[in-house]
Amino acid sequence: MKTLNKQQKEIRSAFANFVxxxxxxxxxxxxxxxxxxxxAxxxxxxxxxIIGYVxxxxxxxxxxKVVKVTGNLNYPVLTGDSNIKVDVHSKERDTNAIEVNEIGLTAELLSPVEFDSMSIIKKKFLKLSPVSVSDLIVEVMxxxxxEKEIDYMFNGTNEEALNTGSLFNKAKVFTSAATEPVAIIKEMKNTxxxxxxxxxxxVINKAALKYVEDLILPNGEPVLKTIETTEGGxxxxxxxxxADLSDVVKGSTDTGSVFYFGxxxxxxxxxxxxxxEVETKYEMAGDYILQNEVGFKLYNLLDGKLVYSEKEPTVFRMEV
Known part of the structure; x- marks a missing residue:
C-alpha cells in the first residue's frame, strides 16, 4: 500500500469508524x-x-478491455462481421434496440448488474485503532x-451470479480428432x-501444466518452456x-486439464x-451478530463478457 497523506488517513479512519x-x-x-x-x-x-489489487x-x-460508464448504462461492443445481418439479443433486455448498420457491424450489449461480495470480520478485531481497522477491512474486502469477480468472469456458473459471457460459457469449444498429446496441442494452437x-x-490450470510439461516435439524441443524472470515465480x-497459470480456471471436473487459447x-x-459502495451487515443469513462477526457487503455495477464474431472466434477452450 502506498504512503498516505494526512487527509487520506483521516478519510480512511472516518470510513472505518462509520462502517x-x-x-x-x-x-x-x-x-x-x-x-x-x-x-457508504x-x-x-x-x-x-481495491481495484488496483483486483x-x-x-x-x-x-x-x-475495461470501460468506465456512468450509472447503469448499456455499453455496445462491435464485432467485425461484414455483409451479414444478425439481430442483437441481450438476456437482460426485453427488446433488441440496436440495428446492424449498413457496413455489416453487429453489436453485443454489456449490461451491468449490481455485483456484490461479502467479507466477514470477527468483532474483536474492530477494537483496534481506526487506521488498523481500515487496513483490515480493506484487506478482507x-x-x-x-474471488467473486474472477470466478464470475472466468466461470460464471454460480446460480447467484450466472454469466453467459464468461470464458467458460462463451469460449469456442475445441475438440481434436487427434489422440497424441503433442498433436492435440498443436492443432488447438493452429485453430x-x-x-x-x-x-x-x-491461460491454463495446473492440470494442464502437468499435461504439457513432459511433451517433446519431433525436433527434440519441449512443448513447454520456462522463462527466467527477476520478478519471482x-x-x-x-x-x-x-501462458498464464491460474487456479481459477475450472473444467467440468476437478481434475480436468483446461486450456484456453486466443x-x-x-x-x-x-x-x-x-x-x-459498502454496506455493513450485522444481521443476515448466517446470523453474524450471534457469532460475534460483522459482514461488509461491497457493491459494484459490473459486467464482463467475452465478445467475438461467430465468423472469427477469438478464444478457444479445450478440456482433456
Whole structure:
C-alpha cells in the first residue's frame, strides 16, 4: 500500500469508524464521506487500492478491455462481421434496440448488474485503532471481491451470479480428432485465424501444466518452456506462445486439464465510473451478530463478457 497523506488517513479512519458503527451517518458526512441509503461510497484512494489489487490478480483485467460508464448504462461492443445481418439479443433486455448498420457491424450489449461480495470480520478485531481497522477491512474486502469477480468472469456458473459471457460459457469449444498429446496441442494452437493468433496466449490450470510439461516435439524441443524472470515465480511458453497459470480456471471436473487459447483483448469489462459502495451487515443469513462477526457487503455495477464474431472466434477452450 502506498504512503498516505494526512487527509487520506483521516478519510480512511472516518470510513472505518462509520462502517463499524463508531460514528453516525451525519458525522461521516461531515468528515467527507458520501452516504446513500445506508451504503457508504468508498473513498477514492481506498477504491483505487481495491481495484488496483483486483487488476493485478485478475488477468482478464490485465489483457482485456475495461470501460468506465456512468450509472447503469448499456455499453455496445462491435464485432467485425461484414455483409451479414444478425439481430442483437441481450438476456437482460426485453427488446433488441440496436440495428446492424449498413457496413455489416453487429453489436453485443454489456449490461451491468449490481455485483456484490461479502467479507466477514470477527468483532474483536474492530477494537483496534481506526487506521488498523481500515487496513483490515480493506484487506478482507479486496480478497473477497477478487474471488467473486474472477470466478464470475472466468466461470460464471454460480446460480447467484450466472454469466453467459464468461470464458467458460462463451469460449469456442475445441475438440481434436487427434489422440497424441503433442498433436492435440498443436492443432488447438493452429485453430484461430492468423489475425487472432498474432495476439494470442494460453491461460491454463495446473492440470494442464502437468499435461504439457513432459511433451517433446519431433525436433527434440519441449512443448513447454520456462522463462527466467527477476520478478519471482515462473513464466511459461507453450509452443512459443506465453501462458498464464491460474487456479481459477475450472473444467467440468476437478481434475480436468483446461486450456484456453486466443486473443483475450476481446474480453470486455464494464464498470461504474462512480466507484464502489459498502454496506455493513450485522444481521443476515448466517446470523453474524450471534457469532460475534460483522459482514461488509461491497457493491459494484459490473459486467464482463467475452465478445467475438461467430465468423472469427477469438478464444478457444479445450478440456482433456
Amino acid at each position: 463499524v458503527g463508531k460514528i453516525s451517518e451525519a458525522e461521516a458526512r461531515s468528515l467527507g464521506l458520501n452516504i446513500n441509503d445506508g451504503k 461510497l468508498i473513498p477514492k484512494n481506498i477504491a483505487e487500492e 487488476e493485478q490478480e485478475n488477468i482478464l483485467r490485465k489483457y482485456g 479486496k480478497k473477497a471481491y477478487l 484461430p485465424s492468423s489475425k487472432v493468433m498474432n495476439r494470442s496466449r494460453w 515462473a513464466k511459461y511458453l507453450i509452443l512459443g506462445y506465453p 486473443d483475450f483483448s476481446s474480453f470486455v469489462i464494464q464498470e461504474n465510473s462512480t466507484g464502489l
